[in-house]
Amino acid sequence: MPEHMEHTESTESTDGTATSVPAVRVEGLWKRFGDQIAVAGIDLELPAGKFIGLVGPNGAGKTTTLSMVTGLLRPDMGRIEVGGHDVWRDPVEVKSRIGVLPEGLRLFERLSGRELLAYTGRLRGLPGAEVDKRATQLLDVLDLAGAQHKLVVDYSTGMRKKIGLAAALLHNPEVLFLDEPFEGVDPVSAQTIREVLVRYTRSGATVVFSSHVMELVESLCDWVAVMAAGRIRAQGTLAEVRGEAPSLQSAFLALVGAGGRETSGSLDWLGGTR
Numbered sequence: 001m002p003e004h005m006e007h008t009e010s011t012e013s014t015d016g017t018a019t020s021v022p023a024v025r026v027e028g029l030w031k032r033f034g035d036q037i038a039v040a041g042i043d044l045e046l047p048a049g050k051f052i053g054l055v056g057p058n059g060a061g062k063t064t065t066l067s068m069v070t071g072l073l074r075p076d077m078g079r080i081e082v083g084g085h086d087v088w089r090d091p092v093e094v095k096s097r098i099g100v101l102p103e104g105l106r107l108f109e110r111l112s113g114r115e116l117l118a119y120t121g122r123l124r125g126l127p128g129a130e131v132d133k134r135a136t137q138l139l140d141v142l143d144l145a146g147a148q149h150k151l152v153v154d155y156s157t158g159m160r161k162k163i164g165l166a167a168a169l170l171h172n173p174e175v176l177f178l179d180e181p182f183e184g185v186d187p188v189s190a191q192t193i194r195e196v197l198v199r200y201t202r203s204g205a206t207v208v209f210s211s212h213v214m215e216l217v218e219s220l221c222d223w224v225a226v227m228a229a230g231r232i233r234a235q236g237t238l239a240e241v242r243g244e245a246p247s248l249q250s251a252f253l254a255l256v257g258a259g260g261r262e263t264s265g266s267l268d269w270l271g272g273t274r
């Protein structure tokens with residue numbers, strides 16, 4: 001693993017007390033695709049140094065939000081800051097501070113895993129020897145050392161996620177954004193990814209990841225934002241969002257209004273005698 005710098009930044013407020021700059025601040029963010037409003041004017045303030053889960057049902061707007069926050073998709077309206085820097089006015093500054101594992105990750109398929117990391121490191125402006133050192137450690141920790149000379153096109157889904165994660169971590173970003181990092185990943189690889197991410201947040205870095213898997217979010221995250229139909233339904237610490245509910249899953253179902261869909265009258269042809 002790369003050695004981490006202390007990532008959390010703080011500024012002096014007018015009364016002289018130190019206030020930490022949020023990892024991400026979003027104000028009035030909108031995105032529409034034709035008639036479909038994917039993100040309907042959301043506000044978010046994600047604290048630095050936390051493990052943050054963005055949860056919501058299919059089509060809630062999570063990927064669209066993460067794409068706008070990471071500078072991959074231009075918002076129709078709204079303002080986004082990462083570490084106090086405006087994503088759309090100061091994109092180079094922001095991109096040097098973030099790592100991204102996007103959904104449907106596209107990688108350079110004809111490079112080996114090792115070559116992909118070497119290329120990514122040089123694009124990030126790191127010296128060759130440093131890239132080599134970091135790549136060797138990441139490949140080792142993520143259990144990809146044996147496959148480092150294999151072409152990425154021949155990697156499995158889980159291996160692709162892991163090499164994508166390695167590429168996103170190589171420059172030691174302040175904030176790491178992961179869209180469904182555990183989807184299609186076996187339990188052993190998932191555990192490896194978890195360990196790497198937990199270690200990374202302990203250095204003061206921030207992880208923001210989207211997921212549908214509430215148990216995972218509940219066990220990993222200290223801060224949660226719940227999204228449904230393009231809006232933020234709740235945001236806060238895990239305890240605040242869970243409230244009186246017995247689990248994050250039941251709080252989530254109540255928040256997104258998915259508590260009691262009646263299926264007994266329909267699908268009556270499914271199962272039984274044929």
Ligand SMILES: Nc1ncnc2c1ncn2[C@@H]1O[C@H](COP(=O)(O)OP(=O)(O)OP(=O)(O)O)[C@@H](O)[C@H]1O
Binds near residue numbers: 036038059062063064
């Ligand atoms: N490029 C696009 N063109 C048209 N509609 C889009 C596009 N991208 C997203 N949408 C629509 O915007 C809405 C939000 O989609 P988004 O992918 O952000 O949701 P999500 O929360 O990430 O869902 P999932 O959990 O299923 O990945 C959906 O209704 C989707 O159909």
